Amino acid sequence: MSPQPFESLKGFGVTFRQIFKKPITQEYPEYKRPVYPRFRGRHRLWRHHNGLEKCVGCSLCAAACPADCIRVVAAENTPDNRVSAGERYARIYEINLSRCIFCGYCELACPFDAITLGNEFELSEYARDDQIYTKDMLLAEPIKKVPVADPDLYDTPIPYYQAHS
């Protein structure tokens, strides 16, 4: 038996008192705890102010991706079909979010800040095919909104990689 029988018996008091305390559980779907501002979630592709896409289809993100979940097929911009600001643009830009590990290397690799990682983490789907996000989905505003904590409290003023690059 236990070497301290009375210490063990005290434990029964602890567990019994615990019954009458309020559980500390945060019940998730009803209460969503705000994520940190730099929480890495679903990707986002960005446009310039004039509506042109920032992505120039260089595939550096796909090269940097350790999970190999990004697929970029580039095409040339033509005068009557100008999509991006550079010479070329991403004709196909797909991210397989069931493979993505949310490391953020694509964000670091991108020379034009065209891709960033947002805060959305509710990414479950009923089918695997639905996990593949196309360019249109990535360019649009995320449908689900995630509460984000106050950046002034939790974020550093200049992201580390920008300050050191």
Add this chain to the structure above:
Amino acid sequence: MTEPWWISLIKAFLIINLVMVAFAYTTLLERKLLGRMQGRFGPNRAGPYGLLQPIADLIKLVRKEAFYPAQALDLPYILAPIVSMFTALAAFSVIPFGAGWHIWRYPVTGEVVNVPISLILIFALGSIGIYGFIVGGWASESKYSLLGSMRTCAQLVSYEVSLALSVLGVVLMAGSLSLVDIVGQQHGWFFHWYFIPQFVGLLCFFFGGIAESSRAPFDLPEADTELVAGYHTEYSGMRWGLFQTAEYINMITLSALTVTLFFGGWHGPWAPLGPLWFLIKLFLLVSTFIWLKATLPRLRYDQLMRFGWKVLLPVATINAVVTAALVVAL
């Protein structure tokens, strides 16, 4: 006038269903209570306060694929959970839960069947139930199942000795092996109950019962956190569910037996509420089982064996001998 056979049949049907419902809601009670004791809610999604959780679990288990190891021995593999389940349910048939009534013009006794050796019957059924665990682990043709079933049967066999010895005191004092007689002897308020003269016997029976129903802190057969699940490693779906049900019903049966032997069965302080008093006592005991689970860490295997053979067995034996001497002397 004895009751006609079909009344026993109806009672058996009722008892089986009641025990199944009691089992289902024991799982809910356990998860709720454990949750509260650990500062969380426990299941609260299915139905109001999670009250439909057992039904959801049942549907999930029934619909789950019951996979089947290719090497397994067909007949024993399928039979093992059924045997465990059957013995667990059958043991409840001799436990008296009321004084007996007159319904219309038929006398109805407070137990399904009154056997003069009902206590021995319960232990015999418990021993047969162990076969289910051993055979189930062996028939799965998996080394983890085999080792698990060896572990289980070593524990259950060693604790069964002290369990049977610890009730000898009660048997000697009541002068009967029939549970109906034993309850009858404890008529009245709690100073007639056997837990005062037989306090040592109660403790031995309780510890032995925890080990027999493989509950924490003696839940080595399962040991979900550090060992592979044990004899039911290769079982899934409702076959696994049957084993689990058998285990819980064993716990309920042992609690019911404790109530019957030591706490006066269906006798209460006032109001002839028979079955209700029985249920209240049962509820308190089952909650105590859960309380133990929430509080005590699991024993190591050598500690388990040492406690069983070197502490529980001598204490139970001495208790039986001293009681026998006192019964003869007084």
